[in-house]
Amino acid sequence: MAQLPPLRAMQIFEVFGRLGTITATAQELNVTPGAVSQQLRLLEEHLDMVLLVKDGRRAALTPAARGYHELISQGFGRFALAQDYIAEQRLAQELTISCLPTLLQRWLNPLLPAFQAEAQDSTLRLIAQDLEPDSHMLEHTFRLTYGEVGRRYTHSRVLFTDYCFPAASPEFLSRHPEARTAEGLSRLLLVGIDWGAQYTTEPHWRDWFKTQLATDPPPLRHVAVYSASGMGLEAASAGQGAVLAQWSFAKDDLMAGRLVRLSPDRLYLPDPYFVCWGQTTLNQPVARQFLNWLMQVTKPLRDQTQQ
Known part of the structure; x- marks a missing residue:
């Protein structure tokens, strides 16, 4: 070498x-x-x-x-x-949660105050990390991740399967009312999201238009392509273009009026999100409490997918 x-x-x-x-x-x-x-x-x-x-x-x-x-x-x-692994060994009384960055920022973090109200004596250590940790490094840790990689850990459970739909800012929609139709939307500026080479199954704009149009769409025009869903949602909220939004990441923007859903149709992701943990993670009472809480929170989402 x-x-x-x-x-x-x-x-x-x-x-x-x-x-x-x-x-x-x-x-x-x-x-x-x-x-x-x-x-x-x-x-x-x-x-x-x-x-x-x-x-x-x-x-x-x-x-x-x-x-x-x-x-x-x-x-x-x-x-x-x-x-982080060494720190976890020293701080085994803390509950460490490693998570895909946008999943942590846009989905888990807004939910955590409810858990912290139940587990007031616990300390959560949150790590936003794209890189998957080795399974032996999950001894005191949960990992929230997406897709096939979640099945490779020793212990894992399905959290939910997310879905996508087109969304845009109210200002963008007022300038382009044709965005309400798939044909009109296919001719407008689009915000793209590409998670990277390690993810090959997440939906893209062309997948959406294949479900909505009888013929192939015209060449699509992307104003930008982002490597993280959160950045794509921020660009769409700023009026740069329409985005193929995931519900779990965009729901707060929709409720606040920063984004408007352009279609009632759904395009489900082909793989679910998982919670994974190590051999000794559940030795901590707070870890067992967190897992039970997390599965309860996501039960309606799993039931919705099965309907």
């Missing part, structure tokens, strides 16, 4: 690729901008390739550097998971 670059240089590169500026990188790592630039040059020299190009007054990653950064980020993500 080729000699790895210095760990410090890779760390600085990971932070720079995430934050996008030398100044922000220096602030996060509590070093000088000069030290950041020096480490980035050192990494380029070690790899014998250009990682940064000038984009106006700022430096940006080259296409090859973006792919390298994605792999580096996975490595540092594993470091973070390992540190």
Whole structure:
């Protein structure tokens, strides 16, 4: 195996690729901008390739550097998971819940005050994490995730199966009343959501139009494609375009009037969401309480899918 670059240089590169500026990188790592630039040059020299190009007054990653950064980020993500594992061993009395970021932010977090009112002496530690933890790292942890990966853990239960529908801001709908029809909507600006290569079954706009139109839709126009559903919903709420919204993530926006549902039809996700846990997780009384509460909260959603 080729000699790895210095760990410090890779760390600085990971932070720079995430934050996008030398100044922000220096602030996060509590070093000088000069030290950041020096480490980035050192990494380029070690790899014998250009990682940064000038984009106006700022430096940006080259296409090859973006792919390298994605792999580096996975490595540092594993470091973070390992540190979380050690912390969990020290803080076994806490209940740790690892969750897909949008599922945590948009679905679970608004529900948690009800659980915390029942379990007042408990402390919840919430981790927003796309990367799936290794099964042996769930000893004191729950993992809320989506799709086939949920069945790979030692212990898991189905929470619910979500569904999608088109939605847009009231302002967008007032400008484009034709968005109420599938044919009219297919000609408007759309906000896309793409979870990434590891997810291949989540619905996209073309899947929706296949269920609504007798013929193939015209070429679709995306104003933007987001890697997280929450960002796509925010873009739609701002009037940038219509979004194929998941009910579990969009319900609060719909109730608040930030989004309007454009069709009563539903397109169900092909896979459910799961709650998973480790071999010793349920040794904690608060963990058993949380699992019972979570299954009770999601029972109406499971019953609805079976109707």
